[in-house]
Amino acid sequence: MNIVVKPFHQLSPYELYGVLKLRSDVFVVEQTCVYPDLDNKDIDVGSLHIMMYEDDALVGYARCLAPAISFADASSIGRVLIASSARGKGHARKLMSSAIQTCFDSWPEIPIEIGAQTYLQEFYEGLGFIAISSPYDEDGIMHVDMRLTFDAWLKA
Numbered sequence: 734m735n736i737v738v739k740p741f742h743q744l745s746p747y748e749l750y751g752v753l754k755l756r757s758d759v760f761v762v763e764q765t766c767v768y769p770d771l772d773n774k775d776i777d778v779g780s781l782h783i784m785m786y787e788d789d790a791l792v793g794y795a796r797c798l799a800p801a802i803s804f805a806d807a808s809s810i811g812r813v814l815i816a817s818s819a820r821g822k823g824h825a826r827k828l829m830s831s832a833i834q835t836c837f838d839s840w841p842e843i844p845i846e847i848g849a850q851t852y853l854q855e856f857y858e859g860l861g862f863i864a865i866s867s868p869y870d871e872d873g874i875m876h877v878d879m880r881l882t883f884d885a886w887l888k889a
Contacts, residue, residue: 734824735786736831741776751791752782759814768872770812777802781839783832785815785824792819795832800843807846807880808836829860833886842883851875861889 744752753770760766774780779799785792796812803809810832815824836845849857851868857879858864866878 734827736828737784737786738831738835739782739784740778741780741782744782748782748784748791752784752794755791755794755814755816756812759816760812763817764874766872766874774798774802774811781835783828783835785828785831787819787824790816792816793824793828795828797832797836797839800840804846807844808840809846810836811847813847825856826860829857833860833881837883837886844883845881847879847881848876849879851877854879859889861885 739748756770760768760770775782775796777798779802781797783795783797785794793815794812795810795814798809798811800806800808803811810829813825813829813832815828833845836843846865847857847862848871849862854864854877860881862879862881863885864877865880868875868877870876
């Protein structure tokens with residue numbers, strides 16, 4: 734298992750293609766959700782891309798965003814996914830732990846907010862996140878906003 738963290742300008746064309754293909758495979762094809770994946774946040778200077786590799790194959794991805802890009806007073810983690818072939822191996826927890834640590838290392842003690850799919854709410858609660866909104870529909874999939882503070886991360 735290898736985890737790589739890079740800003741957009743350091744992604745090779747092959748890494749970028751792999752990320753965009755995996756995001757399309759999971760979010761558009763598998764979840765049958767047509768949405769604008771290319772939202773200009775990938776290229777923001779405050780964007781960090783977390784790529785998880787297993788035997789040189791990209792099997793996980795998450796995007797960390799600086800405060801104020803998605804949420805006014807918090808950094809954020811989004812586009813979190815594990816390839817269908819790699820699920821059930823504990824990769825999601827490792828990927829999210831790396832993304833959380835990346836956010837707190839990059840923006841110390843600033844809370845992290847996420848728009849979590851509601852079926853994953855318990856998973857994120859296990860990492861210390863708490864729900865801060867009622868469930869809402871985003872692109873045909875129910876979501877809930879969740880927040881993680883640095884203190885809650887240390888206790889999780």
